[in-house]
Amino acid sequence: MFVRKLVEKAAKKHAGNSINGLRAEDLNPHIAFHYGIPSGSSSMAYDSIQQILAIATNDGRIKLFGRENTQALLQSDEAVPSKFLQFLENQGILLNVNTNNNIEVWDVDVQQLCHIYMFNEEITSFSIIQRSLYMYVGTCIGDISILKLEQRERRLLRMQYRIPFTESYGNVIESGDQIPVAHILPQPMAETRRVLIVFRDGLLSLWGIQESKTLFSGGSMALSSNYESRAVMSACWTCTFGSKVAIGYSNGDLFLWAIPVISEKHGTMLNKKEIHAAPNIPLLKLNLGYKMDKIPITSLRWVVSDGKASHLYINGFSESGNSSFQVIILNDNSESRTIKLALPLTEPCLGMEIISSYNDGNKQKKDSLVLLLKSGHLCLYSDSEIENSLLKCQSKSTPSLPNHTIVKLPYYESRITAAKLYGGFLSSSGPTEEDNLFLANKFSHFLSADKRENLVHVSTRFEGFAKTKRLYITGHMDGAINFWDASFPVLLLMLTIKPQQSEEGNASSNSSVTALHFDFSSQILICGDQSGLVRIISFKKEQLSSDNMFSFLQAKLGANYIIQTIKLKGTILSLGVNTESKHLAVGTDKGYVYVFDIKGASILYQKQFPTQIYTGTISLQFENCNHNGYVKNVLLVATEDSSVIAVEADTGNDLSSNGIHTKKPSRCLLMQILDISPDGVCTAHLPELNQEKFDKDKTMNQSLILLCSEKAVRLYSLNHAVQGIKKLHCKKKLSGHCCFTSVISSHSSEIGLALLFASGKLEIRSLPDLTLLKEMTVRGFINSAMKSYPNSNGAICCSSEGELLMANGDQEMIFFSILMQKAVNRILESVSKVYKRGVIMQQESFPNLTAHKEKKNKGIFSMVVKGSKSKYNEETVPEVSCSNSIEDLSNIFSTANFESTDEIMNTSAKNEEIDELDINDIDIDDTNDKPKGLNFPALNKQNLGKKLQEIRGILKPKSEEKLNATKEKNEDEKAPGTVDQIKKKYGYSTGTELSVPAIAKDRLKDNSRKLQDTGARSSEMQDTARSFSSMAKELLRVSQK
Secondary structure, eight states, rough: OHHHHHHHHHHHHHHOOOSSSSOOEEEEEEEEEEEOTTEEEEEEEEEETEEEEEEEEEEEEEEEOGGGOEEEEESSSHHHHHHHHEEETTTTTEEETTSSSSEEEEEETEEEEEEEEOSSSOOOEEEOOTSSSSSEEETTTSSSSEEEEEETTTTTEEEEEEEEEHHHOOOOOTTTTOEEEEEEEEOOOOOOHHHHHHEEEEEEEEETTTTEEEEEEOOOOTSSTHHHHHHOOEEEEEEEESSSEEEEEEEOEEEEEEOBBOOTTTTTTTTTTOOOSSSOOOSSOOSEEEEEEOOOOOEEEEEEEHHHHTTEEEEEEOSOOOOOEEEEEOSSOOOOOOOEOOOOOOOEEEEEEEEEOOOOOOOOOOOEEEEEEESSEEEEEEEHHHHHHHHHHHTOOOOOOEEEEEEESSSOOOOOEEEEEEEEEOOOOOOOOHHHOGGGGGGGOSSOGGGGGOOGGGGGGGOOOTTTTEEEEEEEESOOOOETTSSSSEEEEEEEEOOTTTTSSSSGSSSEEEEEEETTTTTTTEETTTTSSSEEEEEOOOOOOOOTGGGGGGGOTTTEEEEEEEEEEOOOEEEETTTTTTTEEEETSSSSEEEEETTTTTEEEEOOOOOOOOOOEEEEEEEEEEETTTTEEEEEEEESSSSSEEEEEETTTTTTSSOOOOOOOOOEEEEEEEETTOOEEEOOOOOSSHHHHHHHHHGGGEEEEEEEEEEEEEEEEHHHHHTEEEEEOEEEEEEEEEEEEEEEETOOOOEEEEEEEETTTEEEEEEETEEEEEEETTTOOOGGGSOOOTSOEEEEEEEETEEEEEETTTEEEEEEEOOOOOSSTTTTTHTTOOOOTTTTGGGGGGGOOOOOOOOOSSSSSHHHHOOOOOOOOGGGGGOHHHHHHHHHHHHHHTOOOOHHHHHHHHHHHHHHOOOOOOGGGGOOTTOOSSSEEEOOOOHHHHHHHHHHHHHHHHHHHHHHHHHHHHHHHHHHHHHHHHHHHHHHHHHHOOOOOOOOOHHHOOOHHHHHHHHHHHHHHHHHHHHHHHHHHHHHHHHHHHOOO
């Protein structure tokens, strides 16, 4: 009864915002730092100037990798996959199009989401006009919209200019179906003037931005004899100035199509000879085996290589699991035979990018091919090695496959299987100058194709331990144990202890580490592995002036510890140490508990505890408690089925005939002892906390057993549990499958309970009343990391100060902070700064396209175009001022070139109000309206006026002759029955018309006649407009000369 009142008193104080308990204001759960490749990665983008690689996931996260090992994680409000991801290069802007057809604008510099543009239609393609603020958005109905980024407000605006499907597709579709836009490719060297539109059915349309019409159409093979249904899956340019494009199809076909390069001066095609064949016949068909294996070609990437071995990367995979990744030499100097090389990937590839080397110390530029695999791993190849292999194939010598590197966490060579995180609660000191300097050579190069740069060198990783605030201990699959300085967002390796043959002299010493326990008072590390081997590592104490609790590690590496080993049966699951008696308790997966004397490594006793379903022993704790009026040293054993049993610590004798068992057994996760003082303050027995101030007047405290399982949290009376009495004081059923629990404590010793669920939900509850304080979701949480060995894919641990570290295999590590703390990671800002201001675009960032000239065809293209000379003069690659082009583009996109859908509907509604169309209302000679088109302010108005008068003098007599002939014809038809026509106009029947159907029939004939006349006049007006446009262009050419 007394304990129940204490619990109720503590709960009331907490509800009243008492200072004795953890409050919601003390919590700030958030991801402090993310290191590695996020799980669920699906697409990539690269800023070649800033050298930033972005990786989007299926749950709305975007990971950024910058220079000098900088990394940052962006998290969208919508946890949905990404469809398109692109940078505005060197602008600090990243655009993400998700599956909800919302376009997110991310500021990479401040790492914030600035704007979300909600698009009404389904977005099927997205392309940015680089070195500008404009972008194309293609939809499922074939239309293309243009958006502009407002730099100051970081918002997207929709421009008046648009490319409707009815104008860009060209051919009239009888069925009326609209074809989605698959790809939008601005033409190289003419990005601001022309864009290639690739439709899903394969049609290619070269759109003139200034002309606002289709300049070239091709790619359709529907009329060919061997036509088969195919859909476009991928596309890329294979020429530096946009004369060739590669298209990959769903059936495995890979075609190269010729695209005209139009001269701005003469309006003619400069590569007419190259495309003298029909536009619907491909320039080249590449047979690489994709079609035979029915593998769709999902992505293409062409890499320029100084004209020697420019190559095309080809990626394909199908839903059935078949995949292929090849690279071929593709340039005009290629031989007649196809030079190809297959890269042996073990799984399908989701995306690829070409990135530059992150090592700024190396003056020589290194490009790497980054492949995003289906499992989420990154595979790196050296682009130069691939090129050398292709050149060897070209010389008919046997090439060696290029080396590749799978990107992994640079935290030792083996995966983490067990981990512990300890915080010191030392007096915080401000960051020093050394803390603020983030040196790249202190850390491993995460994205590097060179395996040597990914290795961790212990002797040069860290030189001292005086500033260590948090200690991270990891056990690995190969049996190694590492000590890390977790004060930094990127872990620094301090010490490595590898298993040696002297430990039992057999292979069992290389088994995975499954349990860790570090005792601060005795400075002893105990670890157990899967084979049942227990290692007791005793560190030698050093007399040092530093009061840091990790200072004992400052002895010379290899000479500061002694190892003792004990071999048991079964996998080690739990460890417990009695610091007073120097006893060690070890629990296995078979239900056995062994108690040893640490000094002599001799066994005192062993005992097996029967369980209902699960057989393992999860937790072991030594505790002094009151038993029948006497203080006894007991050993509390928590089994895997959530049962609690108490035995004498020295002998192992049972203190009761029966322990505490739950009605519905569930897997146990945590057992912890709590103390409640008379004034309601709840504290926990945490090993890294200084418990001296809580040991005073301990006889007045009441102790509780906190037992957490996958389905519920329970609090039992410790004194009753020792006697075998089930005295439940508090219980909370959990909504979900809990995977991990830990007790956390603030600096003022207020404690709480953190619970992590399989769904990623994180709950923070108060103790001892278990009130929910805060709840959030941790994206990217992988449940497989929480499974018991051997199904575990990672490890999770939590320090007493509320810092979580979640390691997901060898891919990623999440640093999560729960409590409201400042400056937890001293150099977090430096390591997260991926965007560098003031970076100037270097010349090597973009190939010197103006100097690149194609030579005479001697390779594979000459097989298709025999006798053609693709020799270009300086007009092939016209020099255009970028700033002037952007200004012209701004003027063009700000003007509506076609009526919008709403305007068309309004116009149609107005036309319905007009009863009849009077042909006399059409005046072909009307010159009041300004002609639509381009303005030429630089021309001489007098000369232009004279030229226009001459054109009008030539065209007007012909128009008047046709118009007079039409009027005479109408007068002849109206003369015989003028009265009848008047009657018809006012709805009266004539003598020959006795019924309403007859009247309707005559009216229909009249309307048909009027429409024919209108069509004839519109044709005349169209011819006049074309003649005027041709003359205007000629005048413009003459004036420019």
